[in-house]
Amino acid sequence: xxxxxxxxxxxxxxxxxxxxxxxxxxxxxxxxxxxxxxxxxxxxxxxxxxxxxxxxxxxxxxxxxxxxxxxxxxxxxxxxxxxxxxxxxxxxxxxxxxxxxxxxxxxxxxxxxxxxxxxxxxxxxxxxxxxxxxxxxxxxxxxxxxxxxxxxxxxxxxxxxxxxxx
Numbered sequence: 182x183x184x185x186x187x188x189x190x191x192x193x194x195x196x197x198x199x200x201x202x203x204x205x206x207x208x209x210x211x212x213x214x215x216x217x218x219x220x221x222x223x224x225x226x227x228x229x230x231x232x233x234x235x236x237x238x239x240x241x242x243x244x245x246x247x248x249x250x251x252x253x254x255x256x257x258x259x260x261x262x263x264x265x266x267x268x269x270x271x272x273x274x275x276x277x278x279x280x281x282x283x284x285x286x287x288x289x290x291x292x293x294x295x296x297x298x299x300x301x302x303x304x305x306x307x308x309x310x311x312x313x314x315x316x317x318x319x320x321x322x323x324x325x326x327x328x329x330x331x332x333x334x335x336x337x338x339x340x341x342x343x344x345x346x347x
Contacts, residue, residue, distance in 0.1 A: 261323040266296045270321075274300060278315055278334055278343045297322045303331070312336055314346065 230237075262270060273289040277300040281287050290297040301318040308314050314335040321328050334343040 261326065262296055263294075266291055266294050266323075269293075270296060270298065273298065274317070274319070275343050277302065278317060278336075283315075295322075295324045308335060312338060315343075 269291050270289075277287050277289075281300065281302055283302045283305050286299055286301040288297070288299050299320040302315045303318055304316040306314055312335040314333060316331060316333050318331050319329065321330075333346045335346050336342070337344050
């Protein structure tokens, strides 16, 4: 429960970090830094659950460093998209989560812009709360820059929406 609360706070901070004012360079830097900070916080939390004593400290440091780098890349790629591109990307991703079987790769390209992705569901299972969850590999290209992430999404039965999970 604490992890979910931390994640929700992180999503709100990330959304706030993807500001719509200022120069393109300042918006991009803000998104990358917000992604890195959130990744480091979440990675540190998760890493600290590994081992005991000094092992927890090492786990927290390694988790924070690794997730911080991933968060910076993910925040940077997503924020390079404008609002219409983010909406189209999210709709394509959600369709893949709903309909594509595990280990099948689907290529998607936005016909109105230079944004493309390859989605591969890697694993599907039901979590302890009875939600359907999928681990999704996402290879994203935004205006000739590419990034890759692997994210766990669970289907919220109340809203019928796929939500990222940490």
